[in-house]
Amino acid sequence: MSKQSWGLFPHTTSEVITYNWLPKSLPKNNPILPYGLGRSYGDSCLNDQGTLLVTDRLNRYISFDPLTGILEAECGTSLEQILLDFVPRGWFLPVTPGTKFVTLGGAIANDVHGKNHHAVGNFGHHVLSLRLLRSDQQVYHCHHQENADLFFATIGGLGLTGLILTAKIQLTPIQSSYIHQDIIAFDNVDDFYELSKSSMNQYKYNVAWIDCFSNSNKQNRGLFYRGNFSTDGRLDTHQAKSLLQVPIYFPNQALNSFTIKGFNELYYQVNRLKKSNLAHYNPFFYPLDAIHHWNRIYGRQGFYQYQCVIPWQNKQAIHSLLKEITQAQMGSFLAVLKVFGEKKSLGMMSFPEPGITLALDFPVNQESTKLLEKLDLITIEAQGKVYIAKDARMSKNSFHHFYPRFNEFQKMMDPQFSSSFIRRVT
Amino acid sequence: MKKIIVIGATSAIAQAFCKETLKNNHHHFFLVGRDESKLKAIAQDLQVRGAKSVETHVQDLNELSSHADIINLAAAKMLGIDWALIAHGILGEQKTAEVNFTESLEIIQSNYLSQVSLLHHLANYMEKHKNGVIGVLSSVAGDRGRRSNYIYGSAKAGITAYLSGLRVRLNQVNVQVITVKMGFVDSPMTQNFKKGPLWAKPEQIAEKLVPLYQQQISREVYLPKFWFFVMTIIKFIPTKIFLKLKNL
Numbered sequence: 054m055s056k057q058s059w060g061l062f063p064h065t066t067s068e069v070i071t072y073n074w075l076p077k078s079l080p081k082n083n084p085i086l087p088y089g090l091g092r093s094y095g096d097s098c099l100n101d102q103g104t105l106l107v108t109d110r111l112n113r114y115i116s117f118d119p120l121t122g123i124l125e126a127e128c129g130t131s132l133e134q135i136l137l138d139f140v141p142r143g144w145f146l147p148v149t150p151g152t153k154f155v156t157l158g159g160a161i162a163n164d165v166h167g168k169n170h171h172a173v174g175n176f177g178h179h180v181l182s183l184r185l186l187r188s189d190q191q192v193y194h195c196h197h198q199e200n201a202d203l204f205f206a207t208i209g210g211l212g213l214t215g216l217i218l219t220a221k222i223q224l225t226p227i228q229s230s231y232i233h234q235d236i237i238a239f240d241n242v243d244d245f246y247e248l249s250k251s252s253m254n255q256y257k258y259n260v261a262w263i264d265c266f267s268n269s270n271k272q273n274r275g276l277f278y279r280g281n282f283s284t285d286g287r288l289d290t291h292q293a294k295s296l297l298q299v300p301i302y303f304p305n306q307a308l309n310s311f312t313i314k315g316f317n318e319l320y321y322q323v324n325r326l327k328k329s330n331l332a333h334y335n336p337f338f339y340p341l342d343a344i345h346h347w348n349r350i351y352g353r354q355g356f357y358q359y360q361c362v363i364p365w366q367n368k369q370a371i372h373s374l375l376k377e378i379t380q381a382q383m384g385s386f387l388a389v390l391k392v393f394g395e396k397k398s399l400g401m402m403s404f405p406e407p408g409i410t411l412a413l414d415f416p417v418n419q420e421s422t423k424l425l426e427k428l429d430l431i432t433i434e435a436q437g438k439v440y441i442a443k444d445a446r447m448s449k450n451s452f453h454h455f456y457p458r459f460n461e462f463q464k465m466m467d468p469q470f471s472s473s474f475i476r477r478v479t
Numbered sequence: 480m481k482k483i484i485v486i487g488a489t490s491a492i493a494q495a496f497c498k499e500t501l502k503n504n505h506h507h508f509f510l511v512g513r514d515e516s517k518l519k520a521i522a523q524d525l526q527v528r529g530a531k532s533v534e535t536h537v538q539d540l541n542e543l544s545s546h547a548d549i550i551n552l553a554a555a556k557m558l559g560i561d562w563a564l565i566a567h568g569i570l571g572e573q574k575t576a577e578v579n580f581t582e583s584l585e586i587i588q589s590n591y592l593s594q595v596s597l598l599h600h601l602a603n604y605m606e607k608h609k610n611g612v613i614g615v616l617s618s619v620a621g622d623r624g625r626r627s628n629y630i631y632g633s634a635k636a637g638i639t640a641y642l643s644g645l646r647v648r649l650n651q652v653n654v655q656v657i658t659v660k661m662g663f664v665d666s667p668m669t670q671n672f673k674k675g676p677l678w679a680k681p682e683q684i685a686e687k688l689v690p691l692y693q694q695q696i697s698r699e700v701y702l703p704k705f706w707f708f709v710m711t712i713i714k715f716i717p718t719k720i721f722l723k724l725k726n727l
Contacts, residue, residue: 073491073667074517113520114527124527138528 056105059348060094062355062417062445065101065473073110075127075218078190080104084471087212089129089156093163094358095445096473097211103471106216108158114138115219122224123181128158128217133293135224136334140290144224145282145334147179151389153339158217163442164209164403168258168278168338171249171394175405177208178396179223187215188469206465209400211441213475215467229283230290232258234332237279238325241272242371242390246409249392252279258337261390264321265378265413266314273375275390276324283331291335298346305352308416313385351416356385359425360412360440361432362393362405370435371409374428378413381424385414401462404440412443422446441474452478480531481692482557484509486540486549486597487567489517491666492616495685496564497521500692501528508533509553509560511540512567532557540567541588543596550600559608562692563601565594565615570668576630583630590634595641602645605654612692613649614657615642619701622660622710625727639699646697655697659688662706679703 055066069088070080079085082104089108091098099105111129118124122144124135132146133153139145150165159165164177173179182196185207193215195204207214235256239245245261252259256279263275341347348356363370371390378388389412393405415421429451432439438455439447453459459479483500485493488510500506508530512518518535525533534556538545554560571586594615605611620628621635639658646656663669663678684702691700701707716724 071670074520113524115520115523117527 056088056091056099056107058095058098058445059092060355060358060417060443060445061348061351061353062357063096063099063101063473065096065099067100067102068104069107070104071107071110072129075111076186076216079186079188079216079469080106083469085469086472087128087158087162087216089159089162090131090154092152092155092159094356094443095441096477097163097441097444097475098159099473100471101473108216109156111218122226123221124224125219125221126157127219128156130157131155132157132160137290137293139224140227140230140334141288143227143288145227145230147223147225148173148176149338150176151339152342154342157220157222158212161208161217161220162210162212164398164400164405165442166393166405168260168280168391170396170405171253171259171392172257174394174396175209175398175400175403177399177403180208181221181223183207183220184218185215186218187467192218203465205399206401206462209398209403210462210465211402211472211474213466213470213472215470227282227288229285230288230334231283231285231331232280232334232337233283233329234278234280234327234337235329236324236327237277238274238321239277240274242375245275245277245390246368246392248277248279252277253392253394255281257281259391262320262324263375263388263390263411264317265375265385265388266317266382267321273379274321276321278337280332280337289333291333291339299344299349300346302349302353303351305354305416308351308385351414355417357415357417357421357425357445358412358443359415359428360404360410360443361428361437362408362410362440363432363435363437364406364408367435367437368409370431370437371411373431374411377424377427377431381420383415383421383424388413401458401465402441402456404438404442406438408437410440412440417445444474447478449478480505480507481561482507482509482559483562483564484511484550484553484557484560484601486511486563486565488512488521488535489514490566490568490616491668491681492661492664492684493564493566494521494524495681496566496688497525497530498528499682499685499689501525501530505529505531507531507557509557510535511538511549511553513537513539540593540597543593546593546596547600549597550604554604560601560604561611563605563611563613565597565613567593568616568668570628571631573628573630586630587634590631591637594638598641598645602649602654606649606652609652610654612655612657612695612697613645614659614688614692616659616661617642617699619660619662619706619710623714623721626725627727643699650697655695657688657691657696658699659684660699660701660706660710662701662703662709 084103086100088105108129111127113127115125149167160176164175166175185193258280261277433454489512522533569589576582618635620632621639624632642658665678
């Protein structure tokens with residue numbers, strides 16, 4: 054059986070155990086790894102030659118307090134399901150990544166972040182507690198006051214500390230499912246920093262799209278998106294069925310510098326005209342979810358996603374990174390830039406640090422592999438790190454630079470759990 | 480707001496059905512199944528989703544003598560019964576059943592006999608109250624017995640025929656009977672099967688089934704719809720040719 058990750062690379066084979074009910078004990082298989090909806094890009098959700106514990110049918114709610122917005126649910130509950138069920142009641146996810154097709158367990162295991170990081174931090178900051186099943190067949194109730202070290206290891210812990218059974222999270226109250234959005238064009242990264250700084254306090258949701266292909270005067274243009282929830286009282290959800298699907302794998306060469314340049318030009322020109330408007334949460338937070346299986350556009354070869362964070366004091370590294378990428382003419386049309394806030398991540402292996410994060414895709418081939426090694430070196434030198442949830446190729450050396458708390462984390466890992474990622478980097 | 484009894488409540492389709500009914504509505508539920516902790520998990524979920532009340536009842540449905548009590552208890556707890564869904568059953572193993580009659584008996588008991596027994600009491604109750612909708616999960620396997628699963632198929636054929644007549648009887652008192660004929664459904668019952676494009680998800684079934692209750696439809700329905708065309712063809716294959724379909 055083969056489950057895949059979102060980047061469709063690497064190819065792995067594993068035994069699969071699908072749970073329909075919360076298990077009372079773990080199977081004897083070794084090694085095992087929980088698998089939600091497989092939206093991690095690389096091999097952190099894969100377990101080649103091992104067993105995957107598939108959790109997406111563990112999607113029952115356990116309790117909800119309509120006064121506080123505290124929700125307890127099984128680990129396989131998708132963020133999408135939570136939106137469908139709670140937006141009409143006036144509640145939104147406290148933090149959401151760029152896709153709603155991730156499970157609660159996955160959101161915790163990767164300590165995901167979103168456009169509001171500068172305001173509220175990571176997903177883990179909104180987890181009140183979780184229950185973890187480990188290979189000693191014990192269920193551990195973990196929160197800030199109980200099994201705290203296990204709690205902080207499990208947040209961002211990539212499923213390696215045990216199987217999260219259930220979690221309690223704090224939802225955010227909303228009065229509308231629409232966002233007042235501003236779109237501001239900028240010509241270079243320094244302008245982006247200015248925009249981020251000036252938008253930080255007033256706007257809860259900020260992110261920028263940057264063009265890695267156009268580079269007139271050695272500058273990268275882009276579009277800055279900033280927004281706040283409206284209060285207009287409309288609480289309609291998204292349509293659960295998508296009309297757009299990519300039914301087949303595109304040929305490997307479909308996305309090349311020519312097509313991407315063309316797309317970028319179109320995207321830039323169309324969106325810079327929009328300026329201010331009211332957007333439903335679905336296109337605002339999840340533009341790509343509209344196209345099911347968009348990852349197939351990269352072809353069967355699959356693609357790498359590279360996301361790094363550069364601390365403020367070394368922000369010139371962003372320029373170096375963009376220079377390398379633009380020179381290589383290999384980037385994707387999905388390049389994202391965002392400023393992270395000061396809130397310290399909770400997890401030992403969490404990704405966000407105060408600074409600037411850059412994310413983009415590359416087709417899997419020799420040149421991109423070499424380019425990403427170069428980018429790693431720049432990131433290491435800048436004392437930054439690369440996001441594990443997106444990684445399929447970082448070296449052991451890079452990993453140890455990026456995640457110095459690994460030794461601490463290793464003590465909390467469950468001996469029966471392992472992943473293709475962790476075996477690759479250790 | 481309806482009073483709904485769900486028999487075989489831990490079935491994937493039954494769970495999806497209950498969740499679907501709660502979209503834009505609040506209902507009372509009486510859930511029957513064998514496993515207490517599973518029923519509890521479902522009850523909690525439905526409560527969060529807005530159920531007015533959820534009662535659970537642990538019972539092995541093969542104990543036919545318990546069926547009168549199940550119906551009476553449901554009616555007592557919910558102060559009536561509006562909708563009923565009979566969703567329990569087993570797939571069984573055809574090959575085992577061919578050599579071991581115990582397996583055949585289990586298939587027939589779980590898929591036909593226990594349904595008839597429950598319907599006996601349910602039908603009498605609803606007839607008396609002149610109100611209700613009964614839905615039973617059947618299968619396209621009952622349309623024509625096939626080599627690969629005719630024992631299961633025969634039980635489904637049996638229940639489909641029973642419901643056909645019951646439908647006419649209960650129509651006299653404004654009670655509807657829905658026979659849900661499904662094809663391949665991706666659920667725990669079929670977890671060992673390789674899935675393909677013909678496979679439906681329990682949620683897809685539930686999405687189409689709940690409106691049938693709301694509209695008080697009283698007939699056999701193929702879910703998804705395309706099975707009507709498939710089975711029409713299968714039913715018309717002449718025996719001479721059907722004999723050659725050893726792998727069907």
